[in-house]
Amino acid sequence: MKWEVVMGLEVHVELATKTKIFCSCTTEFGGEPNTHCCPVCTGMPGTLPVFNRQVLEYAVRAGLALNCDITRYNKFDRKNYFYPDLPKAYQISQLYLPFAQNGHVDLKLKSGKTSQIRIHEIHMEEDAGKLVHSAYDDSTYLDYNRCGIPLIEIVSEPDFREAEEVTAYLSKLKSVFEYLGISDCRMEEGSMRADVNLSVRPEGSTEFGTRTEMKNINSLRAIERAIAYESKRQIELIEDGGKVVQETRRWDDAKGESYAMRSKENAQDYRYFPEPDIPPLSISEEEIQHYIDITPEFADAKAERFMKDFGLSEEDADIIAASKNLAYIFEETVKLCDSPSEVRFWIMSQVLYYANEKNLDLEKLSISPEKFAEFVKFITGGKVTRQAGKQVFEQLMFGGTDFDVAAYIKENELEAVEDTGLIDSTVKAVIDANPKAVEQYKGGGTKIMGFFVGQVMKQLKGKADPAAVNKAVLDALEKL
Amino acid sequence: MNISEMTALEIGAAIKEGKLTATEAAEQVLDAAEKGNDKVNAYITICREQALKRAAEVQKKIESGELTSPLAGVPFSVKDNICTKGIKTSCASKILGDFAPVYNATVIQKLEDAGAVIIGKLNMDEFAMGSTSETSYYGAVKNPWDLNRVPGGSSGGSAAAVAGNMAAVTLGSDTGGSIRQPASYCGVTGFKPTYGTVSRYGLIAYASSLDQIGPVARDAADCAAVMDIISGKDSMDGTSLEMDYPSYLASLTGDIKGMKIGMPKECYSNSGLNAEVAGKTKAAAKVLEEAGAVVEEISLPFLDYVIPAYYIIAAAEASSNLSRFDGVKYGFRSENYSGLNDLYCASRSEGFGKEVKKRILLGTFVLSSGYYDAYYRKALKVKSVIKKQFDEIFSGYDLILCPVAPTTAPEIGKSLSDPMAMYLSDIFTVSVNIAGLPGISVPCGKDSSGMPVGVQLIGPALGDVNVLNAAFAYQQRTDYHKQFTEVQ
Numbered sequence: 001m002k003w004e005v006v007m008g009l010e011v012h013v014e015l016a017t018k019t020k021i022f023c024s025c026t027t028e029f030g031g032e033p034n035t036h037c038c039p040v041c042t043g044m045p046g047t048l049p050v051f052n053r054q055v056l057e058y059a060v061r062a063g064l065a066l067n068c069d070i071t072r073y074n075k076f077d078r079k080n081y082f083y084p085d086l087p088k089a090y091q092i093s094q095l096y097l098p099f100a101q102n103g104h105v106d107l108k109l110k111s112g113k114t115s116q117i118r119i120h121e122i123h124m125e126e127d128a129g130k131l132v133h134s135a136y137d138d139s140t141y142l143d144y145n146r147c148g149i150p151l152i153e154i155v156s157e158p159d160f161r162e163a164e165e166v167t168a169y170l171s172k173l174k175s176v177f178e179y180l181g182i183s184d185c186r187m188e189e190g191s192m193r194a195d196v197n198l199s200v201r202p203e204g205s206t207e208f209g210t211r212t213e214m215k216n217i218n219s220l221r222a223i224e225r226a227i228a229y230e231s232k233r234q235i236e237l238i239e240d241g242g243k244v245v246q247e248t249r250r251w252d253d254a255k256g257e258s259y260a261m262r263s264k265e266n267a268q269d270y271r272y273f274p275e276p277d278i279p280p281l282s283i284s285e286e287e288i289q290h291y292i293d294i295t296p297e298f299a300d301a302k303a304e305r306f307m308k309d310f311g312l313s314e315e316d317a318d319i320i321a322a323s324k325n326l327a328y329i330f331e332e333t334v335k336l337c338d339s340p341s342e343v344r345f346w347i348m349s350q351v352l353y354y355a356n357e358k359n360l361d362l363e364k365l366s367i368s369p370e371k372f373a374e375f376v377k378f379i380t381g382g383k384v385t386r387q388a389g390k391q392v393f394e395q396l397m398f399g400g401t402d403f404d405v406a407a408y409i410k411e412n413e414l415e416a417v418e419d420t421g422l423i424d425s426t427v428k429a430v431i432d433a434n435p436k437a438v439e440q441y442k443g444g445g446t447k448i449m450g451f452f453v454g455q456v457m458k459q460l461k462g463k464a465d466p467a468a469v470n471k472a473v474l475d476a477l478e479k480l
Numbered sequence: 481m482n483i484s485e486m487t488a489l490e491i492g493a494a495i496k497e498g499k500l501t502a503t504e505a506a507e508q509v510l511d512a513a514e515k516g517n518d519k520v521n522a523y524i525t526i527c528r529e530q531a532l533k534r535a536a537e538v539q540k541k542i543e544s545g546e547l548t549s550p551l552a553g554v555p556f557s558v559k560d561n562i563c564t565k566g567i568k569t570s571c572a573s574k575i576l577g578d579f580a581p582v583y584n585a586t587v588i589q590k591l592e593d594a595g596a597v598i599i600g601k602l603n604m605d606e607f608a609m610g611s612t613s614e615t616s617y618y619g620a621v622k623n624p625w626d627l628n629r630v631p632g633g634s635s636g637g638s639a640a641a642v643a644g645n646m647a648a649v650t651l652g653s654d655t656g657g658s659i660r661q662p663a664s665y666c667g668v669t670g671f672k673p674t675y676g677t678v679s680r681y682g683l684i685a686y687a688s689s690l691d692q693i694g695p696v697a698r699d700a701a702d703c704a705a706v707m708d709i710i711s712g713k714d715s716m717d718g719t720s721l722e723m724d725y726p727s728y729l730a731s732l733t734g735d736i737k738g739m740k741i742g743m744p745k746e747c748y749s750n751s752g753l754n755a756e757v758a759g760k761t762k763a764a765a766k767v768l769e770e771a772g773a774v775v776e777e778i779s780l781p782f783l784d785y786v787i788p789a790y791y792i793i794a795a796a797e798a799s800s801n802l803s804r805f806d807g808v809k810y811g812f813r814s815e816n817y818s819g820l821n822d823l824y825c826a827s828r829s830e831g832f833g834k835e836v837k838k839r840i841l842l843g844t845f846v847l848s849s850g851y852y853d854a855y856y857r858k859a860l861k862v863k864s865v866i867k868k869q870f871d872e873i874f875s876g877y878d879l880i881l882c883p884v885a886p887t888t889a890p891e892i893g894k895s896l897s898d899p900m901a902m903y904l905s906d907i908f909t910v911s912v913n914i915a916g917l918p919g920i921s922v923p924c925g926k927d928s929s930g931m932p933v934g935v936q937l938i939g940p941a942l943g944d945v946n947v948l949n950a951a952f953a954y955q956q957r958t959d960y961h962k963q964f965t966e967v968q
Contacts, residue, residue, distance in 0.1 A: 041584050043804050047583075048716060050716060050718045082803065084808050089803030271848060273843065274860075276688035278718050451922060
């Protein structure tokens, strides 16, 4: 039997407001345990939450970007449960009136196929603290720094059918929120966290199977693995005559498997009720219009423009535009040097190479468009070859703010060899030193051309124009 | 100068005039508090050293002209559910142990800034849950007028301390009558302000949408003087109101000519209402009438629904508010547990008293899935109906006059054995909290056994000044608030 996998996502995103949602503590990541907290966010008796209105601004802008209807009259509710990371023993959240509903996200998949994921709702809530288990004994410590960091939870409809849609959706959310400047969406640091609800059903069936919810997945790669594991587990279970149990499962990425945390039968009753300490919040039409007016250009529109204005391929344009920072570096550099294809070349080859190699966050890269443009002019002006340029570019990426492009090229003698006499003499020396290769060439082995060019380039330390070397080699061989 | 029967404003004036120092005032109140406490049990904590140190500092600042408030140098005492930095704040519960807050409640900060001197922390019903001040982990509070009787509750310590001359002025909190009812039982004046006019920051919550801090004092003028200090918008309390706050004390003219006062017939036809209480409060209405007010009979048709609505809302909020007392971070932790769940269960089972547990269970039940609509949602509907009916009444009347409680103070031990009767005795006070209105309890006589009777004046939201002024006018014409008792 063929099976169809059905998934829905609950994504928590930390909003990058300066202060927490209900007090004035910093939201900065890290810090010594319990240094970013106060009586309010640690839930000391008698304290009260006071809503940070910037959270509503960020949340509404997220809702608008995901095509949601915005609730004009917002309320908070209490979600009651006991756990040591929740010092009030309730989380202030939104149950009855989430701030955004009925949105959608359009996805473009690698195959070129498009799909649309519907958003059921988005609500605001506060984050909890962290338990820190001692490495030395069985004691557990509490760190409340994360308590009260503002979150939005984006609840999708069960519209996902394959893992690629899930990763594309998360990448899209990350891109949109980065463009809005409302979150850095770092899964590794927990500022974006996804829970996957997954069920399987025979292909063609319209009824949903019993679903499980997987938590603790903190990278796109882990999500793909977790989905593959859970779909296989459910299908095998059913094919063996078993039944899927509705439960919450924890993904263990190191072991590559998930295990049950709690079943639906033991599900908690959160006893939601309206939060009496926070008066309802209303949003005016003017305020919403203002947020619409200041909506930035998102990746899709930017990619279209990059294709049209700068002649980028769809693939390259999509990759560059998906990252706010990369798109910024690209566009600003192009403005200064007017060589979009050369700038594209360095981004697609070197920037992405290093990002992948060193596992860098593209949003954290700092490349000065001025220096990048200065560098590109050396290349396009034939002053430095691409081969030699790689060494310069590495410094451009990692050499710090004091890096001086021109001085570095000069000091390291990376200027292109324009002296045709030097090229000719080097070619002659290479030919003289490789009589066997010359014999091969004469015997019709034209492929050996590349060997000669390579040897010459090597001796010139990559600083000669490859085209010029090619011509010189060909000329010299023909003359033999 | 003996200050035991002086009002807070009189003490403040005497200090200002140099007839008395803040230190002498503090010493006298400390002595009386320590002496009377064996019998009345009004205090959980008396802070002699801190108070005297503070009084000396305040005295200097008064002399240098730095402190000019009418209450500068005046000793005050605080219900033990209001956070005082570095001073044990217990809510009269075992579960808070020796918890001492790291911060001051806004009201405490404001009073200290004005130069008032904290004498101690006052006994109460555990977590303010009760109408008799018998549910305290630290033992029942006694009524100074008759030590065999309760002082009322939950701010029983706040009222008993003033009545027993063990405090000049105190702060209480009122969730369903917890300031007004003990004031009535103890023959003192207790004011519950409009919800949102006094910051709740630092008040350990019982029912957040109903709780309000207010003064318990010898008279309405003292209440107004305290309101001048503690009211105002607080950025630490989202429910605190942004508005121009009146000068409460300066507004007390005693002129109530033409003021329209309604007396609800349902209060007087209530079968539980004691005839003497009915008579004394009607007589109080006559006094106001003679002062120029127009008194008419009105109808409060919702009275039968206020008790169930109140207990559902209050218990629901309490079940959530009291969840943070879990034995993890501060206060009491059971020694008999294995594992996290057991730590919660054992600490809470051993740490909370019976009445508190009862209300947590009730609140948990009414919020449970499947019951929410039947109870909590319905109670909220009743709340909005009550608000609307009050609005209608106040479109034609300035104030409502009614009894504070159906009876005078009962004997210790009688109420908790019949909890339904105890809950029903809140009938005249809880609707004020449900609608967020201001209300005051003013002494208006004694019953045949010599126990004080209080009359309640209720105003529309933000009608605090009118309420205080009517009480002030009444006290200009009567001396019930000047009758004192000696703690035997």
